Amino acid sequence: MPEPSRPSDATSGVVSDAIRQAPKVLLHDHLDGGLRPSTVLEIAGEIGHELPADSPESLGAWFVDACNSGSLPRYIATFDHTIAVMQQADHIRRVARECVEDLAADGVIYAEVRYAPEQHLQEGLTLQDVVDAVREGFEEGEQAAADAGTPIIARQLLTAMRHQARSMEIAELMIANRDHGVLGFDIAGAEAGYPPTRHLDAFEYLQRENAHFTIHAGEAFGTPSIWEALQWCGADRLGHGVRIIDDVSVGNDGSPKLGRLAAYVRDKRIPLEMCPTSNLQTGAADSIAEHPIGLLKRLQFRVTVNTDNRLMSGTSMSLEMQKLVDAFDYTLADLRWFTINAMKSAFLPFDERLALINERIKPAYAALGDGA
Secondary structure: OOOOOOOOOOOOOOOOHHHHHOOEEEEEEEHHHOOOHHHHHHHHHHHOOOOOOOOHHHHHHHHHHHHHOOOHHHHHHHHHHHHHOOOOHHHHHHHHHHHHHHHHHOOEEEEEEEEOHHHOOOOOOOHHHHHHHHHHHHHHHHHHHHHOOOOOEEEEEEEEEOOOOOHHHHHHHHHHOOOOOEEEEEEEOOOOOOOHHHHHHHHHHHHHOOOEEEEEEOOOOOHHHHHHHHHHOOOOEEEEOHHHHHHEEEOOOOOEEEOHHHHHHHHOOOOEEEOHHHHHHOOOOOOOOOOOHHHHHHOOOOEEEOOEOHHHHOOOHHHHHHHHHHHHOOOHHHHHHHHHHHHHHOOOOHHHHHHHHHHHHHHHHHHHOOOO
16 A cells, blocks of 8 residues: 555535435445444443544544545554454444444445454454354344335455465355355455465455455556456456556547556456545545546446445545535436446345346436436
């Protein structure tokens, strides 16, 4: 990950009613990056973990400021606090439940939320204990959302840390829970020095098991990371993938030309899990208006919009969409396109994806007047 840079286009956070009401699909969201500040404070108080602020408002601001500061150590340190309060089963279950409730309240109807089980073992939990706690929390959150009239489907993606050596173990954990709310696998962490091929045995095992997986690639590192993720490891989706733009050139006449890798990604309809605000924080883009998502959408790549870390970025799916509307003059029809892209790219079974598109997404956008 490069040195984060301070975003140059701060937003007021004002989101239109239509965008809030629009159904959304989220494929790239980290459980340990989306906690409520009040929950972090409460659990930290219970376990005696020291925090840098003492109110929900000041703590939430601290997380965003630290991640916008341009200091990589401060960016990384933010996760020390969220992971610290996710070491007991009841705490993990609470965080998972609140995650689902918050997403549903924001209009998300389907979410794949990822986390690294190996990071939650400091107080004696097993890997399976962690998965069970998240599943129970998700189920509680789904029930609460249904009771509130905002039904949502939430599923787990299990992440292995690319600088560690537990990817095969986490892959096997994913397969063991594939019929219990776990839909896929991922690797995350610093790209430079830790290529996806370092975990090739895990990816080959998952392919033999007919399992789905995404790979963080093309965020902090360039096209070689994307190439390895696809051509060596066989990724179904690219986590971020923003650096695919490095293989797209624009001529003097303004016409774009795709290199072989970019053409392959577009031709194969490989989904890009793009997280605009997060990309500003990590230096992958200088502003929303200059974010590669604009050109990639015009070129009809399979682009999806995501949050990455809602707490650290001070964001939500509605806010991410509003920023794109403000920067690119997108309409509801464009947001519908992003949403259907994401639903098509989900790891949910095909018939369930199709049902959500036809029964919830298309009718809801039509009711909002998307012009489709």
